[in-house]
Amino acid sequence: MRDSPHHRGSTTLLVVVALIGIGLGVGMFTFSYGKGASYLTNDPAACANCHIMEPQYSAWLTGSHRKAATCNDCHTPDGMIAKYVTKASNGFWHSTAFTSGIFHEPIQIKASNRAIAEQRCRDCHEPMVHAILANNDGSVSCLSCHQSVGHRR
């Protein structure tokens, strides 16, 4: 009976389940040790977890928008789904880049993320810039003049 296929199958099953369990355990620990849950929040300190954003974070702390807007207010789009899709996408690419060490320094914002920030300026300041945007052919950007309001650079 010991060598029956049935018995061998259940041993393999046991090993596989154990492996998955170990993987899950290590994964949960890493998630917690790497402050994984903080990335789901709006806390700006979370964005500086992995050290790269420290200059931007400390500049924001002393900047004019610190009382008006957090990182997510400007860098993620309106709407719960769009917000978390953006967070997931940026989170994936940022952690890939920072873990592998392969990225351009100083860090530079991507066109798609710049477009989000641009839209977020307008979401709040629309009444004030309405006249400017009425005749905008797409070449006027808030950030071309007001690049330093969020966190200097």
Added chain:
Amino acid sequence: MTERPNRPRRLLLVGLAAALTTVAVLALLVNIVERKQEARAPFFQVVEITDTTEAPEVWGRNFPHQYDSYRRTVDQERTRFGGSEAMPRTPTSADPRSVVAQSRLDEDPRLRTMWAGYAFSRDFREERGHAYMLDDQTFTERQAVGQPGTCMHCHASVYLPYMRLGNGDLTRGFELMNQMPYAEARTKVTHPVACIDCHTPGTMELRVTRPGFIEGLRAYKASQGVPDYDVNRDATRQEKRAFVCGQCHVEYYFKGSEKRLTYPWSKGLKVDQIYAYYDSVAFRDWVHAETGAEVLKAQHPEFEMWNQGVHARSGVTCADCHMPYQRVGALKVTDHHIRSPLLNVSNACQTCHPVAADELKARAELIQENTYRLRDQAMDALVGLIGDLSAARTAGRPDAELSTARSLQRRAQFYLDFIEAENSMGFHAPQEAARILGEAIDYARQGQIAIRDRAFHPRLPPVPAAR
């Protein structure tokens, strides 16, 4: 029943995937731990560093990243208008160097005419990195004329040698070494510029250790209405990021028989004010061999020229562009591989200027091309004046008739050399460099008129007020 034989294999595959995933997650975990560790402890003290620790390799044990980049100043890499090429040479017993930089005199023979009768017309090469400062000074053919120990102020790590000579009095040690012959002073020093020359042991705070700069800056601040300025007491951290470089990258002369290194700043830092200072103390470096004019050699006034530019006005210092921050893991480290920002545009420029690297480089090189063009024209004008003066002298014209032209040569030559000797080809202050070269051309041409027309009165702009 037909699926049964496949089930263990599928289970094995799932197990393998789980194992691989675990390995990947563990690798990520270790990476996070390492970064957290780096962020928590930016440095480990391995050895104690005191005010008598000179050897950079000992400092390097506590600061391996900084030391690693400091050692890279041995690199020889050119930009369009600066940097050196490694030229092989056959070592001799007098000069064991097997590699030197290219000769500037061969590149532009007009320099020999400008410096006729002075040691610079014998040997003048493109500067190499900090690592070579002591060797290149020790073995230049300019040593043939007998240089004083004063040169060590900026060609060696002199903080400890000065302290030892002066029994703990830095200024006294400076004065004693100034009066030694070069060869004797050379035996007192060991290293090119080292950590101890710019950093306070223990705190690693920046400090100024060069008496020439301490005295020069005090004289300059006095001209600005700030009495009794002490750079180590009164300067901000950001100012010190320029001052530690300004300790040496400046215009200077050796004052009096005691050869005291002096920065000519008591009337201000602009070329006009420095020139007025030299006139006021009737200083000359040498008498020009072809014209008899009492002329000056400008050194390398990077600090003075940077002070006239937009970067200085915006509070951007030498270290911001020549030693930008670089990322090493979770750490932000000052790059001690001091070099042209054109060789490191991303870190040096893009931190402030969000523009493509190629475009930034093109902007800098446009400034340099324009400056070089003017420098070339100024050189032609000066060589023209020297030729005319020398011909008039050979023809037997009396000294009294040539004095105006000679004084214009002195002025034109100093203004031109101020930009020629400055290591940025105009970039540190583009408008100022163009103004100085424009005036140099004008003085040289006025000198030629003065030889032809005895009644000619040169037009010289007034010296700007100190404040």
